[in-house]
Amino acid sequence: MPRTNIQARELRNNPTDAERRLWYALRNRQLHGFKFTRQYSIGNFIADFCCRERLLIIEVDGGGHALQQEYDCARSQYLVERGYVVLRFWNNDVLRNLNGVLEKISEVLVGSPGKNEPPTL
Numbered sequence: 611m612p613r614t615n616i617q618a619r620e621l622r623n624n625p626t627d628a629e630r631r632l633w634y635a636l637r638n639r640q641l642h643g644f645k646f647t648r649q650y651s652i653g654n655f656i657a658d659f660c661c662r663e664r665l666l667i668i669e670v671d672g673g674g675h676a677l678q679q680e681y682d683c684a685r686s687q688y689l690v691e692r693g694y695v696v697l698r699f700w701n702n703d704v705l706r707n708l709n710g711v712l713e714k715i716s717e718v719l720v721g722s723p724g725k726n727e728p729p730t731l
Contacts (some may be wrong), residue, residue: 618649618656628670628701629658635712636668642719652692655685660694664719667696670704 625633625648636646636659646668650660659668667689671682686696695718699711 614651614654614656618651621649621656626670626672626701628672628699628704631708632659632668632670632699632704632711635708636715641712642716644719652689652694655688657689661719665694666715666718667694668715669696669698670701671698672701 629648633646633648635641639645644661644663647660647662648658650657650662650667652660652667657667658670660666661668669682682698686698689696697715697718699714704711
């Protein structure tokens with residue numbers, strides 16, 4: 611089994627509190643009927659959440675990501691080059707304002723009211 615698949619399984623089995631909370635809101639097609647996958651492998655990277663139907667990646671970042679901004683930027687560029695939209699939220703945003711996070715995700719999934727396309731990020 612490829613290393614990223616093993617790592618993805620380990621990450622699924624040990625989510626952060628923020629990842630767990632967001633997953634409970636996204637799983638089972640609860641958000642506008644879209645299917646999300648946790649810890650989805652794309653190339654050598656693992657996305658926290660992925661909606662393959664909309665090519666949407668959601669990353670939930672803890673404090674350690676402040677120290678790896680260059681890596682995160684390169685990673686996001688790799689994903690965008692493959693057609694994905696990448697949304698990043700801090701753990702605190704998910705834990706303190708889950709409804710706001712879900713609103714932003716919804717805007718990308720279904721577009722803003724009165725618009726034909728998702729917002730530019």
